[in-house]
Amino acid sequence: MAEYEPQRIEAKWQRVWEEKGVFRAIDGDSGRPKYYVLEMLPYPSGTLHMGHMRNYTIGDAVARYKRMCGYNVLHPMGWDAFGLPAENAAIKAGIHPREWTNTNIREFRRVLRRFGFSYDWQREISTCEPEYYRWNQWFFLRMLEMGIAFRKKSKVNWCPECATVLANEQVIDGFCWRHETTRVEMKELEQWFLRITQYSDELLADMAQLRNGWPERVLLMQENWIGKSRGARVNFSVDGTRLGIEVFTTRIDTIYGASALVIAAGHAKMNDLLEGVRGRAAMDAQIKSMLQRSTKAADIATAEKEGFFTGCFAVNPFSGEKVPVWVGNFVLAEYGTGAVMCVPAHDQRDYEFAKKYDLAIKVVVQPVAGQPLRAERMNQAYTDYGNLVDSGRYSQLSSEQAIEKMAADAESAGFGHAETTYRLKDWGVSRQRYWGTPIPVVHCAKDGIVPVPDEQLPVRLPENVSITGLGQSPLASVPAWLNTTCPKCGGPARRETDTMDTFVDSSWYFYRYTDPHNSSAAFDKGKVAYWFQIDQYVGGITHAILHLLYSRFFCKVMRDLKLVGHDEPIARLFTQGMVQKGGVAMSKSRGNVVGAIDMADKYGCDTGRLYTLFAAPPEKDLEWSEQGIEGSARFLNRVFRLVDKYGARLKNVSLEVGGSSDGSPTVKEKLLVRRLHQTLKRVTEDFDTRWHFNTSIALIMELVNELMAQEPLDRDISPAALKGVFEGLVLMLSPMAPHIAEELWAMLGNSDGIYTQKWPRYSAELAREEQIEIPVQINGKVRARIMVEAGLSEDKLKQQAMNDPHLASLVAGKQIVKVVVVPNKLVNIVVR
Template identity: 50%
Template sequence: MQERYDFQDLERKWQQAWERDNIYGVTVDPNKEKYYCLEMFPYPSGQLHMGHVRNYSIGDVVARFKTMQGLQVLHPMGWDAFGLPAENAAIKHGVPPAQWTTENIANMRSQLQAMGLSYDWDREVASCYPDYYKWTQWLFLQLYKANLAYKKKANVNWCSSCATVLANEQVVDGACERCDTVVEKKALEQWFFRITDYAQRLLDDLDKLPGWPDKVKTMQENWIGRSEGAEMDFALPEKKGDFEKIRVYTTRQDTIYGVTYLVLAPEHPLVEELLQNNNREEEIRAFIRKVLNLSDIDRTSTDIEKEGIFTGHYCLNPLTGEKVAIWIGNYVLVDYGTGAVMGVPAHDQRDFEFATKYNLPIQVVIQPEGIPDLVAEDMDHAYDEDGILVNSGPFNGMKNREALAAIATELEKDGKGTRKVNFRLRDWLISRQRYWGAPIPIVHCATCGEVPVPDEQLPVMLPKDVEFKPSGESPLRSREDFMNCQCPSCGEPAQRETDTMDTFVCSSWYFLRYCSPKNDDEAFARDDVDYWMNVDQYIGGVEHAILHLLYARFFTKVLSDLNLVGVDEPFENLLTQGMVLMDGAKMSKSKGNVVSPEEIIQRYGADTARLFILFAAPPERDLEWSDRGVEGAHRFLQRVWRLIQAYQEPLRDLSTLMLPHLDASTLNREDKELARQIHYAVKKVTEDVGNRFNFNTAVSAIMELVNAMYLYKEKVPQEKQNLPLFKDGLARLVLILAPFAPHVCEELWKSLGGSGYVHQQPWPTYDEKALVKDEVEIVVQLNGKVKERLSLANGLDVETLKSQVLANERVVALLGGKNVVKVIAVPNRLVNIVVK
């Protein structure tokens, strides 16, 4: 064993050994219990950041711990490699996206390997390689054949200067990020997946996920947004084109008699009909253009000022027959509900503010019980609590909640409405008018129409040598060798679909490909996924709590319905780690507060980086970066190194690494305390890592053990030290520290005489008997105030405890002859003496 802790040398040494012996490669083993540990695969940006280090260090500890517990652990890594940044790099630097991505993958792979992560690199996948996106295309076709993939017109972000559709992330302050042209909304044919067909199951099956954080399940529940209400028809006095009525969805049909206006989304198809021969057409169109420049998020934000414009037209209330003004508003979305909402300003704050702003009528229809009646003219805010219906025709006097069903029945009886369950969730728009993505495997034929590409013709290859033109148009449109093809159905000339798939499609099934990464005949083998799935522990940022997780759940349910997999939920347990902060802010290049993992590894070693980031905070909380904390982690590893270095010679002749049995009766007081500290640390780390993922407290327990072993070393003369026990403690120390600091522990394991790799050893056990103290600390109180602490025998009964405390000379001195009124004793904890 070297005298100095040379982390650079030993980390390189053990990484080469692990790779040479492929110790992290795993196969299906029906005789062993499996464990699938997975961190969300990264976009290959080229550089790891501290958020990556935290995510992957957490997963690595779990994977190594489960391996040492005897499970067959699958721990893979790959790359979410399609997407916009590669195209932007191509435009900016003239580097082909494929080259840029491949170089970044190579760089990030070497960075991950430098961290000593226990990945099975034989299972590496990249979504941009044909052997992967062939199966992404195949899965698209399975959804297409199941009528779950379809094409329809949808509003998209359109840049007239670049003549292209922009993703939301390409729109900055309402303008194109490339040319600063104001972005417009434009209706184009787009591909969708029918995720709404699974809305109820996606909601219900959240109950199957007790291993997910409640906050994530709540976020998904809110995104799916199930509501129960009614759809009702507001008739138009005069037919407008094909429209005779406006259908409205509401959860508050109890307020139908309080409707004083109705608001349409600017994109509502009726709007164009209402603008015909309208003397305010230009003014209304200007308002619509303004609204359409806002994102959906901005339009639905609670902070945005609600704005609208009157169309000059009216519809009729389905129950009263009264005229209701039709407005267009900035807060209504065409693809939520029906694209039309009814305004009830007396009982909805948003509607109240809108009505007050535009001087619209306010009609009270719910009166609170037990207080003076509401008067519309005197209201300064909406009354949105429950109460008794008024001004509501035959429903007057009913409690409003009871009237919900009664009014829905009335609407259905007259054919003016129906009960309806609605979801906020919209179908998943997967089309991207970009180049760097998986081509959608559809051919457009003048004779046959829309034709899916046959399985045997997959993959539809993405050309690598493309030219990005200043127009911003996808290069695929100008590649005749890509565009032009034969119709698979009739053999006549046809054209390929030039849209590519949203990268969320790639990440919605990658965990299945890891099960059969080299399979050329299937996306995944059923036997493999039946063994490995579902993922036992999934780890990633909370920013993916909605879309990625929702889409992965949807894909898994579809594949289960198609009998391609045997599970209908992909991730059994989920851990969403917090961010890494510096000075209270997320690390960001723009803020100049980024710490490079490479710099930390170069200066202190990967083990130090891992240990600090796991010790500094519980994994689900944000972590504040601390240079002092990093230095402290490094000093601790040096301290462990020096401790084992100091015992190289004394322990040399001891062949037994760990004691098979611990006989406490043969140990003196100091040895018993050392044994207790050893076995307590093993117990604490086992429980904290295995049950709670409290890595910070696990590391703290290891540090306490090291302190206890140094104390024993200093207090007990070497000739009196129990060296077999001490060596047992060192071996268990190395084993429980190994998942956190794998490189140094490999070296220390060898120096202690251990055989094989440290992570191929069984996880150490602990002896409950060793945890029992001979003596415990008893707190002595006088009239409830702590006055003394005594060390007494463990397990004394109440009466014996009282008598020994009262007989103690220090306690006698405290009492000073005072009259003892009462003595209260709690075994092994305290004695409270009540005196006068």
């Protein structure tokens, strides 16, 4: 009797798969449909734990299933290898970032291989290699030509801990995304940006293409992030000066109700406005304290509204009314125009501000129905649309009509116009760090900023750099690298010392997998055309806005460069839940990780895979349970023992998979074959539509339970029938627990591996039950069950139910009002 030894079996089959190259994707194979399934590439740092493994296991199960269904599957893996931790390690331990990174990559590769994921390893990429980042530089130069990459002096988010600039997307509630306790500061710097805002509308509109394949909430988060808002700009002139202050409003229809103009503390015209105003010094002090306080978003939102009157008045261009100009802490300098009109009756924030500082509350929009509003009776703002009152010649228009007409009138009168604003800002990509892609431009005293010519790419990172984490970009301290000649005039020039945000690397990496070794282009257009779009992307929800938005943006740039023919790179996205322990996501810093290798050593990777798929549906968070994984281990052991017990007897039996034996099948044969096909049907459906692997596994467990219940399996069942059932079982298990499946397949006498096998087709005929149990209800409560022939007509089913003696006695003496019959499902007798 053999014993299930997962480690031995797993190593053995991994070797076979490797030797036969069974996971290789074939470029341009026209005989089979293509399927590109991808898991988000990991950042090689720390240890791989079961949270990572869950992600890869889901992708792998799908890849293997699709391969069995006859697809030419592209399932690659690579490394997001540039980034800060490598540099920090260099500072701390004196290891070169490249060495640190490559050591981690080796470890990650070892773990992923240990789990037997069906990657085409020949396509492996690592973003820190010049062969890869060279194309980051190439794309950057194209974007420079297109005007999408540009330089501007701007206030940037600066993390003192990272000693570098952060993108808006990397600032979380005013703190660094890597350092939860480090407050992000604002600094004025010359920076490189990518003009993602040029695609704002398209990024929004093309979500229509993603509606069917992406989770609703990811699209929603992106939509909110882009934050499109239609409204109008209106210029208020400051009384007694030549100064104008523009406001942005989505509710121009309420402008007659404006009782103040409120500007942000950081408003660009603050200095001009306060010029010569009395009490200036006190105001400056207040402004300063307001500017310092803008920190954590959640605090800001709940903070008490504060402000002060500037002593200036502005003229409402519609009404000619003079309104006081205030500075308010609730107005954002970065959004819209940094100034708002304060309409207390129709905006809740304005209402609170007005209440505190005793500003006039003037109702100018009345609800269409119900009691008319009266300012003195209001205890909150009325923010819905309605009909205008006390609004000059616009009175009686509806809000909708007024919004359109007033914007048009403002435009023809020259003091405003309709405008759309976005929350999305251009993507700052400059980083004052070493371990990233050098930005391929030089600074020449004569010619200014000059792009490095394509043929001089890649601009390689110098290897001998002292990294201190202090001060300027580390690249500035390598004179041999820094000093170069200007490609234009040949004179002395200095290289750009900023490197690119690593999100640039991951914005297009999945294209490189289609052509990973191309040294003359980022990729061959034909290969991308063959493999794209990505049919299925699998990853965590954490990247809902950063990576997934940047990737969409890059795709559109590539399309405009005529490199790709599609608008969106990813047809379907699946966001799997996190693996938690103690109610929180596994992470090294929390110290609650369950190591992947530990699991493989203790139970075998098949058990680890099976458990992560079984414990919860893949989109849900999963709480790791040591007892749970024991259960999965027990199950695989049971299957192994069962096949082992009868395998020898079945080895030399030949058959059609899942077929029945000749002649008249026994009751046991019919039952087991039927169960197999019923299971097959539902497991196939789970793979094709829902990805609820937990129910698939439950069904397979039920099949195994039935087999055990029917023991002994060498009596009343032909070897061929039994072998057919066993083989079907093993094939179904193979995408989820591939190693043990191969072993069992071999134990059943097959010399060709499962990797040569097609996914079994179920037969509706064989799956059909002959006799089924029908619950019979009386007034909706189950009172009896009757066994009837399957597929019985409505009339006959009703008749059989009514003829049942037990039911007849229950119904006796009552009036039958109605009988509801659902063929093959149930009967409900309604009595009075």
